[in-house]
Amino acid sequence: MSEMPRRWTGATIEDVTHYVQRGKSPKYVPHSELPVINQKCVRWSGVDEAHLKYVDPSQWSAWGEERFLRDGDILWNSTGTGTIGRAAIFRGLTTAQRVVADSHVTIVRANGAVLPDYLHRLIQSPSVQSKLDDMQSGSTNQVELSKAEVLATPVPLAPLPEQQRIVAKIDSLTGKSRRAREHLDHIPRLVEKYKQAVLAAAFRGDLTREWRRRYGDIAPVAHEMALQRAELAQKYRQKHYDCNEVFVANGSEPFAVPTAWNWVRAEAICGFITKGTTPHASQLQSGTGDVPFIKVYNLTFDGSLNFTVEPTFVSRSTHEGFLARSRVLPNDVLMNIVGPPLGKVSIVPSDAPEWNINQAIAVFRTIPSVSAAFLAKWLLADDLVQWGVSRSKATAGQSNLTLAICRDLPIPLCSLREQQQITRRIDTAFTWIDRLASEATNAHKLIDHLDQAVLVKAFRGELIPQDPDDEPASVLLDRIRAERGAAPKGNQGRTKQS
Incomplete structure (x- = not known):
């Protein structure tokens, strides 16, 4: 003082x-x-x-x-x-x-x-x-x-008149801070909106339009489907699909895609699609254990997986026995099928051991000519989620995607080379958007520090000039x-x- x-x-x-x-x-x-x-x-x-x-x-x-x-x-x-x-x-x-x-x-x-x-x-x-x-x-x-x-x-x-001036100045500055916070608070919603805009452009072929013009020799997907069907039959011992089973029925495509692309059913490009199983509570281990047991809250809306939240495990014997059908492997695509919200997707890391999933998660294992990352990005898109929700049965506000719906999901399929291009361009755009979101978060913290600095200066007598007549x-x-x-x-x- x-x-x-x-x-x-x-x-x-x-x-x-x-x-x-x-x-x-x-x-x-x-x-x-x-x-x-x-x-x-x-x-x-x-x-x-x-x-x-x-x-x-x-x-x-x-x-x-x-x-x-x-x-x-x-x-x-x-x-x-x-x-x-x-x-x-x-x-x-x-x-x-x-x-x-x-x-x-x-x-x-x-x-x-x-x-x-x-x-x-x-x-x-x-x-x-x-x-x-x-x-x-x-x-x-x-x-x-x-x-x-x-x-x-x-x-x-x-002095009392100076108190009035100090309060007025603080109110003016914090009012500006409040308005800045309100603008920053909209950033998370805008981030999601921008990401969905990127996904919409990607799966309509807009992100790679110039790329296709440059590489016009890319074979149409229709020509590749015969190879994909053969892979399905040979690698996964499934039936050969005829064209009516492979392609999405005419008139039910979510939107138009480039000429070289085709709408195909998820079942046609995946070795299998199934969902997990939930074991008895006595078979689950909290904190540490043999095999990670993935639940819906471990999945995210950006394709990553968060296993820091209440990590749960099952024993190796349970994983290989009772829960064998719930086993997932590196590069499998996981999606929650019970919501709201739907649209949480994760890819099992390529260097991860085997995992296990519960009954609210579906697993999609793609054939070699289809990129798992490409499929995961499409499963994140609102167009896909809304397609699934429109066909689901809602009970008390809860939407459940059945395995039949999952196998019937429409996939806008292009060549593997273009899939890889699309995935890279989505990742680049998402990185840029996430950087903006991070900067907005930092700006929010800076505003908090600024408000505190204003108060410090105010009660040191440094915020406004003194009046000798007070x-x-x-x-x-x-x-x-x-x-x-x-x-x-x-x-x-x-x-x-x-």
């Missing part, structure tokens, strides 16, 4: 308030005409009325007049890990004329030496929030912000102290803790 501007003075919350008191815990009823503000109600932006509780009418008389909240009261959460230290300015309720606070909230009522908004911003600033750990007492889950600590909180007190804060504070000293004995002092 020794570095404060000339017309500022050092004070404490005790100096600048005439009422500091914890609320009372009442007997609650589902509803009454006397609401109670609790910790959940207290937000930096104000009071959230959705979490109000209510006092039993039989106890209304237990609240003295001073306990009813007044416009400008600061409500400071004073207990609870994660909520302690958060504060709001009370500006009245839309649902009631009178309201009280419970015992987890401290009411801080300013005197004329400080503006409520100025004090609220000070409580929000790093100079107070960074010291909360030192101000707390009690066990880990029962931490308390005592009345003594509240009263002793230092207040770098600016009455020094010490003069106003001395006058208030003198008025308090001259008040009748019954009106002197601070209300004691009940």
